[in-house]
Amino acid sequence: MTEAQSVGTERGRPGLPQLVAQRIKADGKWATLVWLHQQQRAQPGDVALRGYVEILRVTIVRDFLALATGMEAIPKLTADFLNDFNKFDLTAQEGYLISQIDGRTNIEKLLKVSPFDPFSTLFSLARMNNMRAIEISE
Amino acid sequence: MTLLAPALLDNLSIVIAVVTETGEVEYKNRLFDATFGPEAEQWIARAARTNVSGERGWLMPFFADPEMHDPVEAEFQDRTYSIQRLDVPFDTPQVALTFEDVTRQREMEQAKSDFTSMIVHDLRGPLSGIQGTLDFVLSSEDARIDPMHEELLLEASHESERMMGLINELLDFSKIESGNFEVENDPVYLAGILRRSVKSLQTVASRDNVHLLTGHGSDLPTIHGSAEKLTQAIINLVSNSVKFTPQNGLIVVGGRVDRNADGEDEIVVTVTDTGVGMTPEDLERIFQKYKQSKSKSIRGGSGTGLGLYIVKQIIEAHGGSVTVSSVHEVGTSMVLTLPIRRAA
Numbered sequence: 001m002t003e004a005q006s007v008g009t010e011r012g013r014p015g016l017p018q019l020v021a022q023r024i025k026a027d028g029k030w031a032t033l034v035w036l037h038q039q040q041r042a043q044p045g046d047v048a049l050r051g052y053v054e055i056l057r058v059t060i061v062r063d064f065l066a067l068a069t070g071m072e073a074i075p076k077l078t079a080d081f082l083n084d085f086n087k088f089d090l091t092a093q094e095g096y097l098i099s100q101i102d103g104r105t106n107i108e109k110l111l112k113v114s115p116f117d118p119f120s121t122l123f124s125l126a127r128m129n130n131m132r133a134i135e136i137s138e
Numbered sequence: 139m140t141l142l143a144p145a146l147l148d149n150l151s152i153v154i155a156v157v158t159e160t161g162e163v164e165y166k167n168r169l170f171d172a173t174f175g176p177e178a179e180q181w182i183a184r185a186a187r188t189n190v191s192g193e194r195g196w197l198m199p200f201f202a203d204p205e206m207h208d209p210v211e212a213e214f215q216d217r218t219y220s221i222q223r224l225d226v227p228f229d230t231p232q233v234a235l236t237f238e239d240v241t242r243q244r245e246m247e248q249a250k251s252d253f254t255s256m257i258v259h260d261l262r263g264p265l266s267g268i269q270g271t272l273d274f275v276l277s278s279e280d281a282r283i284d285p286m287h288e289e290l291l292l293e294a295s296h297e298s299e300r301m302m303g304l305i306n307e308l309l310d311f312s313k314i315e316s317g318n319f320e321v322e323n324d325p326v327y328l329a330g331i332l333r334r335s336v337k338s339l340q341t342v343a344s345r346d347n348v349h350l351l352t353g354h355g356s357d358l359p360t361i362h363g364s365a366e367k368l369t370q371a372i373i374n375l376v377s378n379s380v381k382f383t384p385q386n387g388l389i390v391v392g393g394r395v396d397r398n399a400d401g402e403d404e405i406v407v408t409v410t411d412t413g414v415g416m417t418p419e420d421l422e423r424i425f426q427k428y429k430q431s432k433s434k435s436i437r438g439g440s441g442t443g444l445g446l447y448i449v450k451q452i453i454e455a456h457g458g459s460v461t462v463s464s465v466h467e468v469g470t471s472m473v474l475t476l477p478i479r480r481a482a
Binding site: 017018020021024044045046047048049050051052054055057058059061062065066070116117118119120122 | 349351352353354355386387388389390392396397398399400406408410411412415418421459461462463464465466467468469470471472473475
């Protein structure tokens with residue numbers, strides 16, 4: 001039985017919250033999120049798994065906002081990104097957002113100009129920060 | 139029938155009958171006749187058919203679903219009976235049923251519900267007066283109130299708002315319990331409800347240094363139901379999250395169209411926080427009435443323990459479901475699913 005198959009319905013898996021907590025501790029939030037996405041692909045339509053994915057996404061954004069001075073923090077492009085942007089696997093949304101990063105615009109202003117909802121904009125920024133395409137400075 | 143011992147069954151204080159799919163009574167114990175009299179067999183025969191208005195008889199679900207063990211309730215000679223399957227195997231389509239007279243129980247519940255409803259209505263009137271007076275004094279430009287007394291008046295205003303919330307919860311609860319809880323079938327623009335709910339709690343969240351964000355587009359399809367009740371459910375979930383989320387935490391109200399396990403499109407709304415989370419024990423009981431999370435509220439204050447129970451009733455009345463996912467000391471996500479119904 002694969003790990004994905006072993007995750008049943010919410011009622012039948014009292015251990016899933018603990019499993020998620022253990023994975024966060026051992027592998028970090030991003031790796032746990034990837035693992036949860038794998039579980040979701042194995043069990044599309046599982047509502048409880050959706051909830052766990054959301055918890056991870058929201059805590060990742062909370063941590064991102066705590067990095068510097070919250071909404072006033074200014075994202076900048078990294079030297080790594082400027083040297084070879086092709087090696088970064090960005091989504092269309094992330095591609096648009098990175099085009100708005102000029103080293104002067106803070107997160108609050110980026111949220112205002114972004115055509116996407118505030119949370120998915122912040123999540124994209126957090127993902128780009130995690131892959132070192134951008135960095136945050138105060 | 140060979141598995142049942144008729145002599146033993148005749149001496150039980152439970153009404154028992156074995157009934158066929160067509161509503162014929164194959165066996166009845168002595169108490170059956172003593173309780174129901176001779177007309178009961180016609181009543182059961184009728185229960186095996188769909189009546190002229192298209193309602194299925196109470197006997198039919200027992201044969202439609204052989205695994206059904208939930209009791210059904212039916213009226214006979216002005217009394218209410220709770221009818222439940224007995225686990226007895228038969229070679230032919232038959233079912234062994236027990237009949238319990240629950241008339242008194244239902245009357246007591248109705249009386250309790252009517253009493254709660256009356257008390258709650260009587261409390262709302264004076265409290266509205268108190269709230270109105272406080273709002274008038276606090277918003278009056280001519281009032282000369284020193285900062286200390288203004289703070290006290292604000293506190294009184296917040297507390298009366300909280301009390302009104304508790305009273306409204308009790309009123310909804312009494313409606314649910316009395317079976318008078320119905321939702322409209324109006325077109326509802328859910329994206330607007332989510333946005334307004336976030337906006338209305340933004341001040342409270344900011345006061346507590348908690349970020350509150352929307353995480354949905356404007357393209358959520360219109361559903362059918364009650365805008366008022368759905369707003370109440372979302373506000374309830376978000377204010378609950380505010381209570382359990384520490385400073386610098388984040389709450390996100392998301393929404394998107396998703397495909398469920400049956401391959402049908404539905405709207406999935408999530409209210410997710412980076413709060414204290416719930417223990418596995420909390421997860422088991424969180425939607426039960428009068429039950430509250432054992433995790434301590436960050437902001438203090440307690441409720442009726444009916445909030446999430448009412449949210450569940452509201453969402454289920456819209457044909458949806460509520461699921462909670464939570465990781466202790468990491469966060470909680472309430473996931474609501476709502477079917478996308480087209481206007482008739």
